[in-house]
Amino acid sequence: MDYNFKEIEKKWQAYWAENQTFKTEIDPSKPKYYVLDMFPYPSGAGLHVGHPLGYIASDIYSRYKRLKGFQVLHPMGYDAFGLPAEQYAIQTGQHPEVTTTNNINRYRSQMDRIGFSYDWDREVRTCDPGYYKWTQWAFLKMFGSWYDRSAGKARPIEELVQAFERGGSRAADAACSEDMAFSAKQWKAYSDREKSDVLMNYRIAYQGETAVNWCADLGTVLANDEVKDGLSVRGGFPVEQKKMKQWQLRVSAYAGRLLDGLDKIDWTDSLKEIQRNWIGRSEGAEVVFKCWNGVTEHDVTIFTTRVDTIFGVTFMVLAPESDLVDILTAPECKAEVEAYLAYVRKKTERERIAETKTVTGVFSGSYGINPFTGEKVPIWISEYVLAGYGTGAIMAVPAHDSRDYAFARKFGLPVVPIIEGCDVSQESFDAKEGRMCNSGFLNGLEVKEAIPAAIDYVEKEGLGRRKVNYRLRDAIFSRQRYWGEPFPIYHKDGIPTPVAFEDLPLRLPEIDAFKPTESGEPPLARAKNWTYRGYPLETSTMPGFAGSSAYYLRYMDPHNEQALVSKEANAYWRDVDLYIGGTEHATGHLIYSRFWNKFLYDLGYVCEDEPFRKLINQGMIQGRSSFVYRVVGTNRFVSLGLKDQYETTEIHVDINLVRNDRLDLAGFKASRPEYADAEFILENGEYVCGWAVEKMSKSMFNVVNPDKICDDYGADTLRLYEMFLGPLEQSKPWDTQGIDGVHRFLRKFWRLFYEDGTLSVSEEKASRAELKVLHKLIGKEQADIEAFSFNTTVSAFMIAVNELGELRCRKREILEPMTVLLSPFAPHIAEELWRALGHTESITYARFPEFDPALAAEDTVTYPVSFNGKMRFTIDLPKSLAAAEVESSIRALDQTARYTEGKQVVKVIVVPGKIVNFVLK
């Protein structure tokens, strides 16, 4: 029998499915291990070879852990709500559910061919009502909770109400959108409507008016991580800042915990760093400046990390969007300020980013009093101060902040240096070093001493307080779209009220068209009877990240109708031990999921504070595009080596028409009508194509479909080759050329068992040399898999199989464990050979072979050697060496060893093949 991968793979895939080989239940007798892939968004294009890279790695690890005796949870599902399906629906009128289901089926059939060991009974789809019931449930829990800063956790909103009744707003230290002050008496006097408004200020899921990213082309608001360089990540449409009332999640309350939690988890430094940047902690103080607009007095609180520079303040600046602008604009400046605000409002986010170098601003006509010096400084308004960070107002120290410096120079404001000896004639001195001067009681201190001294003074004198600020904002949670989870909220006389738990899931209604209404309301407003208990339901839907934030918990107990996850299932599976996925989710999903999990942890629904213990980011697989060169103005194409002799245009050519960079001329002519009569200028009778590494995409004609690889080489070859390409975490181009080597390896492996088509495995005892090959491999594979170095493991396999081939080893004692070792990587061929050896149970239930280091090691003897009468070595020589060879090896060492002592260089080189190791004493 030959290695017929098609038959073998079909047979075992059917067998595994039929016998539910990978069905996983709680088994307290075994340690658990949870391996998770970031579930895919099923796009219409299907999978290309880049997508399964991470899935293959996680599958290998899962299978390895099973062989090691772990109970492994390894599920898969679909992130099925989202914009692309809906955009497609708007264009074609086809229901997003139909396209989504079709895409999911396509994904499933593609994944099934690769031989993954998923427990498909646990599949989840975020658009399934049975699933989004729990997304809605979690939202309601957040709606019904507040964040207690003194306890450092979320608590039920009823407890906050009790606190307010007891002692008003002072009775609780609650995270909020804006500071409020009211007494218990006032609280009790509030109407229901007023109470609702006040509580909204504290809820973890809340509706509030803030500046949001509005994308007119998509007709929806977007979260910060869905916007890049002023364009929407999906679709690339312009985004503008707009003040709107939106549902939001109080992620900012968790900023400190999200930051600290990073120290406890095993993620790459670079990914942790991305999250740290995104959270953006900075330590400083809030300081209150008394301000005067010519008519009334008003306090302005500013945030600064450099209180020490306060003696250098020469002006203050407000963000144009700040509420303070209205209050602090002096009557005589009103016209100019209005004009400036209009100018700022007109700018798109993109223009603002592009023009950060241009300095603009306007004087408000008001003045503030420096609380340290009593000095009067002018208040300006400028777009370089952001409304959303800190308090939207700053103290400007032009001598020691480059942005303030640029502003001062442009508008002729004074620059007062307060660090000894610094030169601020050309630029500001931003460094946190030097000795203070012109700074009253801070004079003579080093900057590092001055900062805490100044903060202490602020607190002691009651001028403000110590404050840690975060860049992380609350997540905007509503979308004016159809294809998402409906909010389980109805508006009862203007009061947002939760839908009762028994009525969840609140199903997505059918509507006649998937676009906004004529009056600009979200699509759900089209639904007939979109009401609850006679009141209108919320018409926004939840964003994509809602459904993906807790899916790893649902896999633990996917059919539970009473809870997101039962206590029992959660107590067993706890958290994800290994999570594999792309870095692109660093500031989105991976922040939201951690937040979501911490929230559920606070309320006691889950038992782990961090959801993902270890995280690996697989690199992207890029495409390797091919090019032909058309001579300008003709239909002649010139080969790569000769193209410099002509003026040419570079044209992408379908990589299916290219092999070894040589173009299939007939295929090329047939590919498009305009190429039918193409002529070629060849070199050595061939057309050589150029190439480049680019993103894998249809428009570059470089997409490689895994189905095609499975057809031509088999799933086992695909799996091995994807691992063989290079380190998992690195991005690398797909190059189909190298795949033959891996396929050849599998055939060689097959031929160790089969000779001339018949199984010929002997029961003879293995030799020392054969055992060495086996145990070297066991040791290597174990260490490499634990280190996720799969490419070197594949190489080690190739070496072992070559060595066994040379030894003509056909012994069961060696070959049987070899199939087990190979099974995580190439499960189909391993299963086939395992059965051929007479086993009746799947190789999945085999045990990973025991590693014996003594058998793997070189059989050596250690000899002491002295060199030059001074240096003493030990050298290890193969035991098999004859006495004469030992002597000559030692002598060779003596002559060629390289040892540098003082200035005298003596050469010492170890003779290859003779000396295994030498150790300097």
Next chain:
RNA sequence: GCUCUGGUGGUGGAAUGGUGGACACGAGGGACUUAAAAUCCCUUGGGCAGGAAUGCCUGUACGAGUUCGAGUCUCGUCCGGAGCACCA
């Protein structure tokens, strides 16, 4: 600007501080074959010497340093990739 990464043959990539380039692709040569496919063998960083076995020099972006010994550790420079960015 700040932070994180990385830089090794024609290509993908190997190397607990200890023979640099494993393994594989590609290329060249050869065997088998009527032929092709498949399979197998040899050569393959660069340079020099030799009829040959082989020997010598040089080589991990660049420059210093630590070390008996550096692709690996330290500092500086250059060049990629990624993230954040008027965040006070």
